[in-house]
Every structure is written in C-alpha cells, then in structure tokens.
Amino acid sequence: MIENIPFFCAGLLVLIGLAVIVTKRDLIKMVMGLALVEAGVNLLLVATGYISGGVAPIFTNAPSTEMVMATVQAMTLTNIVIGIATTALLLSFVMVISRKYGTRDVTEMRRLKE
Amino acid sequence: MNMSNLVRSGANILMPFILVYGFYIVVHGHLTPGGGFQGGAVIATAVVLLMVAYSYENVRASVSKHVLKNSETAGLLLFIGTALLALTAGLAFFGNWLLDLGVIFGTPVAFGVNPGDINTGGIIPVLNIAVGIEVLGAMGLLLLAMLGGLKGDAE
C-alpha cells in the first residue's frame, strides 16, 4: 500500500484542483484549479509507467538497459503542451471578461442567466 | 517601464546563450532528453526575458508579429509536409521515409547503449526542428497577444 503513494498523490492533486474549482469564486483561481487537475492527471500517467529499478529510456550512454515505459512519458509530454495551451486560452478569455465586465468574480457573471 | 541597466546588460549577455541552448535541445532531441517542444519553449523564454528587461513597447517594436506568425506557419507546414512526403515514398502517413537511407539523418542504429550520432533518426530531427520553429512562433505570439491585451492594445 505504501509503495503506491504516487497514485494517491495524483488522486489527491486532482481532488485539490476540483475543490479549488468548486469553492473559489475568482475566475483566475478556477483556471489555476484546472491546472492542478491537469498536474494530477500527468502525475498519474507518469506513475503508471514506472518499472522498479528502471532508468530513463534513452540509450545515449545509458547506465543500464533496464528502462521504464516510454509511451506514458510521451503522452505526458503531449498533455503538458495541451495543458499549457488550454490554460493560455482560458486565461485570455478571463482577461477579456475582466476588462469588459470590470470583475472576475464568478457570482457576478449574471449576464447569461435567464 | 525599463528595468535598470544591470538587468538589461544581463539580458543582453544571456540572450545568445539561451538561443544556442534552445537550438541544442532541438537538434539533439533524438539523442538526449529534450526535443522540439522543449527547445522551442526555451527559445520562447528569450522573448520573455526581453519583455522583462525592456518595456513591452520596445519589444513590440523589435520583435515583429509577422516574423513570429510566419515561423509558426512555416513550422506547421514543414511538419505536416514531412509527414505527407511519406505517402509519396509508399509508406503510410508519418512513415519514417528518411530512415536507413544513408544520406543526412539516415544512418542505421543498432540496438544497445551507444554514444549517439547526430545523423541518425530519419525524419525525427526534421520534425523536431519543425516543431521547434512552430513552438517558438506560437509561444511568442501568445505572449505578445496576452501582454497586448493586458495593456489594452487590442489588435
């Protein structure tokens, strides 16, 4: 059980992110919560690919040929870039909103309620 | 607003090192940790450094949006073009058509630990460079767009 701590950490990060999204009212903080969820998912992805005693899967002057899984690392790289892109787009939206509305408080975004 | 002389001189000195380091990460992507995305991001931090050291207006004046946009488009077209060329070589989309050809990047690699040669990897270094150019342009554009939005300078 204790050796599974990376998985628990990943789940915990996702949970913290969700809690931030649910409880905070500032749009920027909500986007930060989303980034936390992303970090948790990335951690879970990388952790699933670990093999005990393995080294990074790069053969240039490698210390041994017992290596960890490569696919998840590639997936994590992809997801990191996607995450940066998403965060940038959402933050741009928040910037426009806060300039046009004069507030970032989510409870004051009443214009789309019926 | 301009930062102090010290910061600006430091930025001037660091700038070439950042560029060279980013370029190194891009072209050695198939041998050492790194690759197009990472290297492109490192080069894009040079733009950030400029923005920190000098004012946004100065950077806007010296770093042209058109150059960044062109480099983004060129990188993407090079990327998808390289992948599409595999079709003409009789392989599937994204086939490694430069592999084992013996010409540039085409040296075969055997299994096992080795010191690494730059001219291996087939289309991988080409794609790395393409992605590097694209990420540099895209990150630069994003930063300029968001900073421009911050200053209320819409365009």
Added chain:
Amino acid sequence: MKNALRTGVLVVCAVAFLVAGLGLSFGTPAYTDMDDYMLAHGQEETGSNNIVTGVVFDYRGFDTLGEATVLFTVVLGAGLVFRRLGKKEDEYEYE
C-alpha cells in the same frame, strides 16, 4: 443544502480518484508488452537513441501533430478574442 451537495460530490470524487492507488501496483505493472517492444525495437525502427522522442515523433507522431494543432488553435483563439473589432461590427447587447 448547497454546501452539503458540494461536500457529497467531493466525497464521491475522492473515492473515485483515490481508488487508483488500490488497484494498480507502482513499479510492477501487470502488462508491459507494448513498451517492451518499443524499447527492444525502437532504436532500429526509429533511429533514435531517445526512445521517448522516438515514441513522440515516430510511433505516436500523429498525436504530436494533434498537439501542434492544439497550440495553433490556441494562438488563433487568443488572437481572435484580443482583436480590434471592425467599425461595422456592432456589439450585440445580450438582454
């Protein structure tokens, strides 16, 4: 009421997201066949010493194209929301 609902949702999520630690075993995955193949054949098939780069640009190169596309999409999107609107575009007030 609303707080109770929130807490309930979070508790359900907690169970869902933490269960990964109970089912998987860190360091000793059950199946490793796909990645074993990549480690064994990656150098010959992609010519790249860095297997991660080999996966990113060769085995899963199509994902990377998608990733570059995401970046392109975001640059377009950010450019659009910060654009200066034309004179003929009247901004519609939502009522």
Added chain:
Amino acid sequence: MMDFIIANAPALLIALPMLGAFALPLVGRLGDTPRNAWVLGVALITFVIAALLAWTVLSGGPVLYTFGAASPADAIPADSGGIPIRIVFTVDAMSAFMAVFASFVGLVTCLYSVASERRSSGKDGYYALMLLLLVGILGMVCTGDLFNFFVFLEINSLAGAALVAYRIDKGVSVEAGLKYGFLSTLAGLMVLYAIALLYGQYDSLNMAVIASRMSYTMLDKVALALFVAGLALKAGAVPMHFWTPDAYSMAPGAVTAFLVVASQAGLYGLFRILFSVYGLTLSYVTVGWAVIILGVLSMFVGVSMAIPQKDVKRLMAYHAVSQSGYMLLGVGVGLVVLGDAAAMDAFGRTAMEGGIFHIVNHAMYKGLLFLTAGAIFLQTGTRNLNKMGGLGHSMKWTMLFFIIGALAIAGIPPFNGFASKLMIYESVFAFSPVIAVIAMVVSILTLASFVKVFHAIFMGPEQPKYEGVGEVPKPMLAAMAVLAIMTILMGVFPEQIVTTVIAPAADALIDQGAYVATVLGGI
C-alpha cells in the same frame, strides 16, 4: 491516383483540413475571395474523401490505417506478440457514417459563413478554426486509439470555445466561450484520467486490445464512470447540460449548427466506449438503464426549460438537449438487451438504429433551424421573440426553411424527424410503454413550443422597424436549402437509408467481437 486516395483516405481525411487550416494565414493575405474559395474547396474535398471512405467501408468492410507503418493495413508488427504498437485508425460503418455527415455539415456551414460573416473582422482565424473543429470531429470519430481520441477531443473543445467567443459581444460571448472551454477541458481531463487507469492495467491504448483484455475490475468501473461523466458533459446531456444554452446562443449561427455535430462526436465517443471497449463484460443492464435515465431526463428537462425561453437561439439550444435525449434513449435500450439475443432481434436493434438515425437527422434539422435563427438575427439584430413579428412578409424563404425544420424536430411526417422517432417509439414501446409515452409527450411539447416561436417570429402585421429587412444573401439561402432538401429526402426514403447506412452502423456497435477481430485478426 484514385487508388492512392482510397488507400490513404483515413490519413488524408485528417491531413487535408489540417493543411488547409495551417495554410490559411498565408492564403488569407491574398484577399477575401481566394480565401473563401480555399476554405470551400478544402471542405468539399474533405467531404468527397469522407464519402469515398464510407463507400469503401460499406462495400468492403472496416478499414485499418496504421500511422507510420510500412503498409497502412498491417497494424500488428511481426514480433510484437499480436498487439498493435502504433496509432491505428479503425474506420467501421459507424465511424464512416459519422465522418460523412460531419464533413457535410462542415461544408454547409462554411458556405453559410461566406455570407453571414462577410462584415466581421478576423475571418482568417474564424475559417481556420472552423476547419480545425472539423479536424477534431473527424479525428474523434475515426480513431481507434484512446489517447489519440483525447487529443482530438481537445482540438474539438478548444476550437469550439474560440469560435463561441468569436463575436465578443461586450464580453458575453467570451464568457460563454470560457464556460464551454472550461467544462470541455474538465471533461477531457476526466477522460484522460480514465485512459490512464486503463493504460496502467493493460499497457495498451488501442481500443481493441483493451477490449480483448478487459476484466471489469474495480478500476475499470471507475474508468467507465469517468468516461460516461466526461463524454456526457461533452455531449450536453442532463444533468451536465448547463453550458449548452450559453454556448449555442452566443456563437454565430453557422458555428452553432456545427457545434451540434461537435457535441454529437462526444456522444459517438460514449457509444464507442460503452459498446466496443467495454461491451459484454459491462454490467450492461445497470449501465443501460443509467443511459436510458440520462436520456429521459435530457428529453424532459430540455423541453420544459425550452418552453419559457424568450431568446430564440437559447430556446433551440434547450431543444437540442431534449433531442439528444432521444439518441441516448434509443441506444440505451439497445445496451440493456445487449446480452439477450431474442430481445435484441425483437426490438433492441431497431431502437439502436432509431437512436443512430436520430443523430444524423438531428444534425440536419437542428442545423437548419440554427441557420434560420442566424439569418433572422443577421437581418433584424435581435434574438428576442417579443421584439420580432411579421417577418413572414419579408423573409419568405427563411420562413419556409424554418417550417421544414420545425416540423421535422416535432416529428411530423414526411420529414426525417418522424422517421427516426417512429423507430424509437415502436421499439421503446415494446421495451417499456411508460418511457415511450414520455417520449411522445416530449414530442408534442416540442411541436407546441415551435408553433409559438413560428407565430412570434413570422406571423402578425409587418412591423415598421423591420421595413428595410429583406431576404438574406444567396449563399446562406443555398446552405439552408441543402439542409432542407436533406431533411425531406431522409424523411421520404427512410427505408433505403436505414438499410444501407444505419443498419451497418448499428451492427458495428453491437458486434464487439468483430471490432476486436478487425484490429487483432480472427480470434
């Protein structure tokens, strides 16, 4: 040349619109007309390739495309132990069907945008995003790889969010775009978490391999719950529907029509996961009932929220939620009887065919309705039903198209909505009469709602403030006419369409063994 295109159709289907979008900043410098021609050309070629691909699939069985392999068809390398290593596109009848009508709607909405967005700024970005949204949808429906699915889901979400925010509208559109982008990204991350759970257990990302190794452990159940939650959010089913009215009402008309298809790609993903990845290992009765309950809730909540709306696009958006309930209901009934061959033959297959048929029908008539709403907004500058009236005198064609769309959505013969709803009523009645009655009541409420809207917009005396209002430009009328003709055609010849296209698609979903065997070879 033809053989080359057919052999590489799945790759070209994605690569061409991508290339078209990447080159748009360059083409856009030449001016408006070359850019519009470029966009329409790319969309048309994509549609032709999708049709070719569908023809190949329907005549010769599912198509495999392995990216980066020496030959596209050999998904499994010689000494890999019988598993695919690279990304594999698995295009079966269901995927091909989705791809064809998605690219068709893409073409039509681009044609409509040529006229409707002619006065807007930033059109290069707009058209590039339209093509990228098309790329996202096509990738989602064609791929056989879970992580690839996630990547295209993100392209779909972000392009959609940027398009929703396109009009800005003093920040209100941007708020809707933020809501859409935020929730879609959250949905995408849930899907990715589930993918990581599956990968950690089975070390594969290929749907067929995972299906063959599936043992339905505790983790698989959690992954299933995350998949359903994420993809139902993306598809806009109740209780995760709150982004739909905002996003659909604030986006430009053409974008809204296309966003309907984008959320249907989420629905496709849900069906693919349920049937092809989990399939019979699933506790299908429980999950099937869950899908049915989602469907009935969507139908009922959607229509009851729609009736009091004053904003015409918001009203239509709630109807979209309500209609997606029919699809969930039909396919849910099929899922409940998945393991029961007799019940499946008696009504399950018909229910699934009805649900899948309703997907394409909904894309056609709802697209048509959103396009007419966009046309009305373009000419009058308002979406408020109370401020409209008497437009029937000046916008006769738009009125005609609106009538066709409204009758189709209410399930009146001879339009296509009737054909698929009839299949759903019949089969669901055999399964549970109560649910069938609910479905019919929802249909009647839909009709009532649209009669009201029709009256508010088109009837009454000509109003002086709309004196200068005339008919919309020809490209917009052409786009609406194409969708209207499809709506009528599919309503007049439902039998032919169901036997040639829909039945193979339903079979492709039901028969999990065939899907696995397509990729892994005969088992």
